[in-house]
Amino acid sequence: ITRFIMLGTLKMKSHPPAILRRLAAGLLLACAGGALAQAPGATYPAKPVRIVVGVGAGSASDISARAVAQKLGETLGQQFLVDNRPGGSGGNIAAEVVAKTPADGYMLMWGSIANIINTTLYSKLPFDFGRDFAPTAFVATASNFLVVHPSVPARTVAELIKLAKAQPGKLNYASVGVGTMPHVAGELFRSMAGIDVVHIPYKGGPQATTDLLGGQFPFMFGISTNVLPHLPSGRLRSLAVSTLQRLSWMPEMPTIAESGLPGFEAVTWWGVLVPTGTSPAIVSLLNAEINKALAHPEVRQQFAAQRIDAIGGTPQQFADHIRRETVKWATVIQESGIRIE
DSSP states (O other), X not given: OHHHHHHHHHHTXXXXXXXXXXXXXXXXXXXXXXXXXXXXXSSOOSSOEEEEESSOTTSHHHHHHHHHHHHHHHHHSSOEEEEEOOOSTXXXXXXXXXXXXOSSSSEEEEEEHHHHHHHHHBSOOSSXXXXXXXXXXXXXXXOEEEEEOTTSOOOSHHHHHHHHHHXXXXXXXXXXXXXXHHHHHHHHHHHHHTOOOEEEEOSXXXXXXXXXXXXXXXXXXXXXXXXXXXXXXXXXXXXXXXXXXXXXXXXXXXXSGGGTOTTOOXXXXXXXXXXXXXXXXXXXXXXXXXXXXXXXXXXXXXXXXXXXXXXXXOHHHHHHHHHHHHHHHHHHHHHHTOOBO
16 A cells, blocks of 8 residues: 555656556555455454353263364364353353353354253343354254153053043153253143143253162153163163154154154254354354264264264254244243243
8 A cells, every 4th residue: 555655646746647546446455455354254263262062071962062073173274172161050151151252253152952941941141042142053953752660551652641641640750950851841741741740850861860760750851862771671661752753763763743742842952153243254154164064974973873963054044943942942931830030
């Protein structure tokens, strides 16, 4: 720019129109080049990126996040670090951390169904999930199974419903905590089946599964990673899966929807979100690279080992899914009267 100004000063007298045109053109090119260099996402990522996960290491959520993070790091040339922030039931602490960070793409939220449930479950949160986060990529889902202790005489969903109706208020079902997916799945089941059963909340999956194995209560909804290892030995019996369609890797297992409760679906899911206001260019880049990661054989193998199904898709498709889930689970929570202050 300085060169053009000096040139214009020296030759303005002899060729003023031509010089002005050259100067104007040069300034435009310089400004355009500078703008291009500074365009959001043009050099992203220029430093390590953190993916905040609201649960501890070793869970299905954590394992899937690490599989995706590793591939993002390989393809984008920067570290994508999984930052576990457990606590605050359902990932509220993790969500608050990300909601309050700059919208620059360097801190991502590993969101889940828990975040959607919490929007209705809690009367007050230090963030607004719908307002403060932008859906970026739908990553994966995991099935939930309706399992019973082998002492329970019911071998089908219909038989369990019949058993519960014959003993109103006598059958208990457990969950991994108030307002968790297994809890709201149980409430959806109770409502759709028209039965009277009692909820027993635990503080985590291992404790609940251990007591179910010990016959402390008759049934529960459990995520595949917690309950499937106990099916081959007969220590637990699965009556049905909570997906709308049968699973490709377990086609013999019926769905609850086809077992007398049409439309029943209660699926655990995860996806990546960024703080609202993050550059569309960064959102687009992350979405494309996450979709590539989900198609990679190594990631699919890691997911399969955890019985996790890769999803993918556009940010809009993820946003539409979140919208539907928010309405659905808000209705279940409000009708069942679940609340955490």
